[in-house]
Amino acid sequence: MKTNLLLLFLLGWVGMAFGQDVNERSIFELSFENDTIKVSKTSKDEYISIPIKIGIVDAATWKDYKLNVEVDEVSTLPLSDYEFEEKNFNFCDLQKNKVISIKLKKDDVVDRDRILVLKLKTYNKDKDIEERNIGLKKKIVIIIHDGKDHVNLFNEYNILAYLGTNFDIVESKTKAKNLFFATNIFIPPIERKNKIGFYFSLYGNRTMSDIDSTGNVSRVYKIEPLTDSTHTRYFSQNKMVITRVSDNIGAFISPLIKIFKSSNKHLNLYYSPSLEFIWRKVDITTEFKDPSNLNSNIVTGGVPGTMVMDNISRKIQNEYTFNFGAAGLFLAYQTSAVSFRVHASVGYSSHFYPSNSLVKGMEDESVGRKHDIFFLGRAWLTEAKTGVTLQAEIMNTALHPRPFFGVTLSKAFRLEEIGSIFTPLTDRSK
Structure with a gap:
């Protein structure tokens, strides 16, 4: 020049x-x-x-x-x-x-x-x-x-509701079980307009924590009166299986900041710090299986009658988790045929749980708190023509390991399609 x-x-x-x-x-x-x-x-x-x-x-x-x-x-x-x-x-x-x-x-x-x-x-x-x-x-x-991609991707993928089922992977045979729902809003940053987009998800799903199996546990499975001052206790060696399953309602939000401009216009990678709140209803089931080495002995003390212990016991408790993901990546690959999204995050977790104790002979339902480092991975795959969506997630903590993982199958709907379900019957007949 x-x-x-x-x-x-x-x-x-x-x-x-x-x-x-x-x-x-x-x-x-x-x-x-x-x-x-x-x-x-x-x-x-x-x-x-x-x-x-x-x-x-x-x-x-x-x-x-x-x-x-x-x-x-x-x-x-x-x-x-x-x-x-x-x-x-x-x-x-x-x-x-x-x-x-x-x-x-x-x-x-x-x-x-x-x-x-x-x-x-x-x-x-x-x-x-x-x-x-x-x-x-x-x-x-x-x-x-x-503009085909712009129109289709906004209408088909950006604001969707999902309704389907969780796969119950606790049982030996995986099967569809329990309701899954979610609403996802994905607004990516647009070049020359806004540098920051956002992703929001409101969901309800079921995840499994873990199955803990112990092969050699001695337990009393029956108590039977013998005389007014004695009774017989029956013992057995059992396999004890503890299963933890969580029904969750969560809200997740994350800003999206594009990291680089890909040569593939359908593929985008974002930096995505996140904030998530999860309310969990945790179902803890303890089951005693495969009794062996049956034995009994006579114990001093009277009992009112014969007592047979349950082989299965359940405990249900509410827990609350706040996760702040300081380091996060959001990958989106979206075409007119399919949408594939993956989110991975690592950060600080604050976990609140019931901490029962005895105070003056009565049970006190106080709340305990744990601080931890969490890591999370979620993936969504949606087929555009049918709306069939497969979703998987895993979450765990570093200091007190407690994994949560789940798989869901659902149908994606645009919000106006769901709204039509609740219209009056007189309107539907027109």
Whole structure:
């Protein structure tokens, strides 16, 4: 650029030295910065900014010289789809680089890719003086993507409700069991509009914590009166299996900050710190299996009657967890056929749980608290045509390991589709 300006100045100075009209003999540089750009149609008006490099010595002296931005006949974008803010300029007004602005009008109709080809033309009054323009890029091709991905992805994936079932993987045979529901809102950041998007999820699901199996536990399985002052205790060796299952209601929110621009427009990676609250109803089941080494002995003390111990006992308690994920990644791959999202997070966890104790002979239901470091992974896979969604998650803590994992199968709905379920019967019949 500096070399071209120096050349322009020298040629103008030589013309003046020989008594010639500077403007009639001088050359100039007018050029696009790029020869190709890509944009997309959306459901809102968009503005395309096209920079032009200006190289004119003492532009104020160029009377009757004009620069026009013209549309090449090879363009396939209809005239009704765009509008120039300004496309004709006098050299006198070209003191520094210009930016051409074009309004690309909103369009929700899926069409096909179009092109808009612009060219720079220069005139002295009505005379074409293009041979004096030493600019290298006098033509630009604007590729207008049809916006299909934008329309489909917003309508199909960004705001969805899910209704389905959890897979019960506690039992030996995995089967669909218990209700699963969720509402996910995914608003990614849009280039040149907002740098930060967000992801919100409200859900209810079932996760399994763990199955703890002990193979050699002695227990009393029956007490039987013998006399008024003695009774018989029956013992056995058992396999004790403790199963912890949680029914959860949770709310999750995370800002989305794009990390890099992928060459694949369907694939995006975001930095996503997160905040999550989970209310868990924990069902702890203890079961004694496979009795062996049956034995009995006589114990002093009377009992009111025969007592047979249950082989299965249950305890239900409420727990609350707050997770702050300082380090998180959110990966989204979305096309018109499928949506695949993965979220991974590591951070601080605060866990509240019932801590029973005896106070003056009575049970006191106090609340205990644990601080920990958690790590979480969730994945969602949604097929666009049917809305069938498979979701899996695992969560654990580092200091007091306690894994939670679950798998769900559901059907995704747009919110307006769910709303139609609750319309009055008279409205449905119309």
